[in-house]
Amino acid sequence: MGTTDANGVDLSGATGRLIQTVDLEKNPAPQAIATDTVHGHVFVLQVESSATSAQGNLWLNRINRRTGAITGSMQLKGFGHGLSMGAEPVGADTYLWTEVGPLQLSADNDAFGKAVTRFRFVDGAVLDGAAIPQSRKFTPPDSTSSTGPSLDPVNGLLCVMYHKDGKRHFTRYDSAAAAAGQWTPVGTTFVMPAGEDVTPGVPSPHPLQKTLVSQGFTALGDVLYSYQWAPYDTADKFPGVAFLTSYDWNTGQRIDRQVVTGADGLTRREPEGVTTEVDPATGETRLLFGFSNTVPDTTGSRDVTIGFYPTRPAVDGVKVLADWEDLALEPGVSPGADRPRGRLIALAGTTYLQLRGTVACSPGLTADSRIGTLPHRLRATRTTRQNVPRNNNTGRCVCRLETDVTGALRVYGATGDNAITWIDLDGVSVAWR
Structure with a gap:
C-alpha cells in the first residue's frame, strides 16, 4: 500500500497511458519529457549519438498527444544530456526550458549542461547553445556541475536542480520572472537527504546495482518527485527496476517510494523522464513518467511510452x-x-x-x-x-x-x-x- 500525497498522487496506485511506443527521430534513447496541453503537444529530448555528432547535442521531438505522430523536431547543439525539461505555452507558441552549455563531461564521458535557458520551439531549426547570449542563461549560485529545470504548471514555478557540496539541491523560481531574467528564489531550497541513491531491497530476477541512477525529477506544489533506476548488475542491465519517490518540500522527509509497474512488457524498458501536467479534457493534475524501448526488429532505434498517475478520486470504486x-x-x-x-x-x-x-x-x-x-x-x-x-x-x-x-x-x-x-x-x- 502506498500513500496519497498532497497532490492526490498514489505511487502504488493504478496508472494510465498517454502515448504508447512512439518511434523517435533519432536512434538514442529518450531523456526528459514535457507537455504543452494548450496546443496538444508532447516534447521528448534525445541525446544524439557521440559516434555521429559532437558531445552534448540533443534532438527535440514534438509529438501529437492524441495520435502519437511526430509533428516537428529541433536540433540542440551543445546543450547537454537532457536531464529535465519544462514546456510553456505562450500565445500560439511553445517555449522550452532546458539545460544548456557550458558542458561538463562525466566519468562515463557523457556531457551535461551547467546552465538553464529558455527558447521558442521552431520546427526544423538548429539552435547552437554557444550562440545563446549569457543574459539568457542562468547558472545556480555555487553550482558545481550539471543542472536542469522542471516546470510546475499549476503554480507557475520553475524548479532548478543543481549540485552543491556533493548533494543535489532544488530551488524554485517564479517562471514568468525567470523568463524576464529575474532569478529570485521562491521559498526554501530542498536538499536531497543522504542515502537516497542506495538501491532498496526489492524482489528482482537478477541482482541490482547498488546505486540508483537519476532519471529525472519534477515538483508539483510542495511535493518533489524523483525518478530513479536500478539496472541489473549483469552484462545486460535491462530492464532493471524503476522507482518513483516523493518528498515533502517543507520537511525534507520522504513521503513514499514505490516500484513503477506501469508499461511492463516493453523489450528494453529503461525509465526516462518525469513531469506533471493538467489534463486539458478534465482539469485533472497528473504525474507523467516515461520509458524508453527498443523499436521491434531494430538494434538501435528507440521509441517512447509515457504513462501517468491520475489524481481524480474513484467513483463507486x-x-x-x-x-x-x-x-x-x-x-x-x-x-x-x-x-x-x-x-x-x-x-x-x-x-x-x-x-x-x-x-x-x-x-x-x-x-x-x-x-x-x-x-x-x-x-x-x-x-x-x-x-x-x-x-x-x-x-x-x-x-x-x-x-x-x-x-x-x-x-x-x-x-x-x-x-x-x-x-x-x-x-x-x-x-x-
Whole structure:
C-alpha cells in the first residue's frame, strides 16, 4: 500500500497511458519529457549519438498527444544530456526550458549542461547553445556541475536542480520572472537527504546495482518527485527496476517510494523522464513518467511510452483512466447501430480495457483479419484477448478478439465457408495489465 500525497498522487496506485511506443527521430534513447496541453503537444529530448555528432547535442521531438505522430523536431547543439525539461505555452507558441552549455563531461564521458535557458520551439531549426547570449542563461549560485529545470504548471514555478557540496539541491523560481531574467528564489531550497541513491531491497530476477541512477525529477506544489533506476548488475542491465519517490518540500522527509509497474512488457524498458501536467479534457493534475524501448526488429532505434498517475478520486470504486473514445476502423469495417468505442478503468487493483458498440464487415471476413486500431491511451504492452459474439452461422457464433502493443485490433475465427459479417463488442472487459 502506498500513500496519497498532497497532490492526490498514489505511487502504488493504478496508472494510465498517454502515448504508447512512439518511434523517435533519432536512434538514442529518450531523456526528459514535457507537455504543452494548450496546443496538444508532447516534447521528448534525445541525446544524439557521440559516434555521429559532437558531445552534448540533443534532438527535440514534438509529438501529437492524441495520435502519437511526430509533428516537428529541433536540433540542440551543445546543450547537454537532457536531464529535465519544462514546456510553456505562450500565445500560439511553445517555449522550452532546458539545460544548456557550458558542458561538463562525466566519468562515463557523457556531457551535461551547467546552465538553464529558455527558447521558442521552431520546427526544423538548429539552435547552437554557444550562440545563446549569457543574459539568457542562468547558472545556480555555487553550482558545481550539471543542472536542469522542471516546470510546475499549476503554480507557475520553475524548479532548478543543481549540485552543491556533493548533494543535489532544488530551488524554485517564479517562471514568468525567470523568463524576464529575474532569478529570485521562491521559498526554501530542498536538499536531497543522504542515502537516497542506495538501491532498496526489492524482489528482482537478477541482482541490482547498488546505486540508483537519476532519471529525472519534477515538483508539483510542495511535493518533489524523483525518478530513479536500478539496472541489473549483469552484462545486460535491462530492464532493471524503476522507482518513483516523493518528498515533502517543507520537511525534507520522504513521503513514499514505490516500484513503477506501469508499461511492463516493453523489450528494453529503461525509465526516462518525469513531469506533471493538467489534463486539458478534465482539469485533472497528473504525474507523467516515461520509458524508453527498443523499436521491434531494430538494434538501435528507440521509441517512447509515457504513462501517468491520475489524481481524480474513484467513483463507486471505479477510476476512469481514459474515457470513451472512438476506435479507428479498417476499410470494409463500419460502425453498427452503436459506434465502437473503448475506455480504460481501474477497479479493485486491476486495470481493465472495456469496449462497446458493434461493427459490420462487408462483404464479410473470410480469414483472420485486422478490424481496427486502439487509441494510444488504450494500448496494452502485452497481448490481450477475449471471445466476443458474432453472426451465427451453422452454430458458430463466437470469435476471438485480440490486441497488442501496436494497438491493432484483430479478429480470429473467420473462414472461407463461414464469413464474419458483424461483431458485438459490448461484453469486452478484459484485464489490461
